[in-house]
Amino acid sequence: MVKTFDELPKWLKVVLALPFLDIVWVVYRLFRSIEKNNVVGIILAVLIIFVGIFFLWLVDMITIIMQDRVLWID
Numbered sequence: 001m002v003k004t005f006d007e008l009p010k011w012l013k014v015v016l017a018l019p020f021l022d023i024v025w026v027v028y029r030l031f032r033s034i035e036k037n038n039v040v041g042i043i044l045a046v047l048i049i050f051v052g053i054f055f056l057w058l059v060d061m062i063t064i065i066m067q068d069r070v071l072w073i074d
Helices: 002-006 010-016 023-035 039-050 053-067
Strands: none
Touching (some): 002 023, 023 039, 023 053, 039 053
16 A cells, blocks of 8 residues: 555645545555554554644645655654
């Protein structure tokens, strides 16, 4: 799943970063941390699902446009 999302075209990544669709990137972060066995990342991703989704879409939008990836702690 992680590799599939990494290979998406930039325009689709931006669309998925819109409010209410950004949950896709939160789940992406969770799976990315699980794939790398990053316990801190897993805990943060679960917390973001409940708390950070309201402002994270803007951060995702900016980082996708500027760097073609979402910001995460790997």
